[in-house]
Amino acid sequence: MLNKPDFYLTSHKGDGGKDTVFDLPVLKNVPFKLNTVGRLDYRTEGLLLLSNDGAFIHHLTHPKYKMPRHYYALVNQKLSKDQEAEIKKGITLDDGKTGLVDIRHAQRMNLGKSQGSWYYLTVHEGRNRLVRRIFEHFDIKVVRLIRFGFGDLRLPEDLKPGEYRQLSSEEIAKLKKESQQI
Numbered sequence: 550m551l552n553k554p555d556f557y558l559t560s561h562k563g564d565g566g567k568d569t570v571f572d573l574p575v576l577k578n579v580p581f582k583l584n585t586v587g588r589l590d591y592r593t594e595g596l597l598l599l600s601n602d603g604a605f606i607h608h609l610t611h612p613k614y615k616m617p618r619h620y621y622a623l624v625n626q627k628l629s630k631d632q633e634a635e636i637k638k639g640i641t642l643d644d645g646k647t648g649l650v651d652i653r654h655a656q657r658m659n660l661g662k663s664q665g666s667w668y669y670l671t672v673h674e675g676r677n678r679l680v681r682r683i684f685e686h687f688d689i690k691v692v693r694l695i696r697f698g699f700g701d702l703r704l705p706e707d708l709k710p711g712e713y714r715q716l717s718s719e720e721i722a723k724l725k726k727e728s729q730q731i
Contacts, residue, residue, distance in 0.1 A: 550702070551576070553597040554710035559588040570597065575713050586610060586699070587618075587675045595620075595696035596704040599713070605721075608728035609699070615648070615673040616728055619698030620680050625690045627654065627666040632687050642682050648674050650683065665692055700727045 551570060553559065558569045570576060576583070576599075586598035587610045600606050609616055628636070633654070639646045655667035672679055681691045697704045702720060716724075 550704070550708070550716055551597045551599055551713040552704060552708045552710050553589050553594055555592060555594045558591055559585045559597060567591065570599075573711050575711065588677075589696060590678055590681070590694070593694045593696065594710065595694075596699055596702070597696070598699060598702075598716075605725065605728075609724065610675055612674050614728045616675075616700050617671050617673050617698070618675065618696060619703075620670045620672070621655070621693075621695045621697055622668045622670055622680055622684065622691050623665055623693040624668065624684055625665050625692055627657065628652075628668070628684075628687065628689065636683055640683065640686050642679075642686065644676065647676075647679070647683065648672070671698075700724055 551573075553570055554573075556568070557573070558564060558567050560569055561571055563569050563572070570585070571583075581601050583599040583601055584603075584606060586600055586606050589595065589597050598609065608614055633652055636647075636650050636652050639648065639650070641647075649672075651669075651671040653669045655669055657666050670680055670683075676682075680694060684691050701723060702716075705714075708714060
């Protein structure tokens with residue numbers, strides 16, 4: 550479990566000089582090749598799982614297993630109740646209709662000279678930039694996006710950005726069990 554910092558790619562090779570999570574000091578000397586369990590955007594922070602077990606990665610990321618991914622999103626304006634209801638029912642994006650999305654408004658706050666709102670979202674698919682595109686559908690900009698959970702696993706508050714910890718055998722077993730329930 551890595552707490553991915555902002556401004557890092559989740560790939561083995563950088564793009565245009567951008568750093569990857571594998572450039573982080575904590576991952577540079579790992580004695581075996583790790584792969585990411587899905588991806589987080591360059592500007593998305595938070596819980597990123599890594600593994601050297603391809604079958605495990607497949608079960609956690611394949612759409613048919615519908616593993617929930619939990620996010621906090623800070624956006625530049627509040628959704629209307631109708632927009633929230635539309636998101637929960639599913640909206641059509643350029644690559645198809647979204648699946649089940651749970652969304653709840655958390656709080657309002659100032660963002661410099663503008664106003665913004667935090668939302669909790671749970672999605673059950675790992676489509677590219679899905680959370681950002683959901684808000685963009687309503688011309689709302691995501692200012693900050695943090696994944697805080699994957700399945701029943703949560704990012705510990707004391708795990709600082711750029712740090713990682715190994716999952717316990719119990720956490721791995723629970724994720725494996727959760728990913729095989731259809």
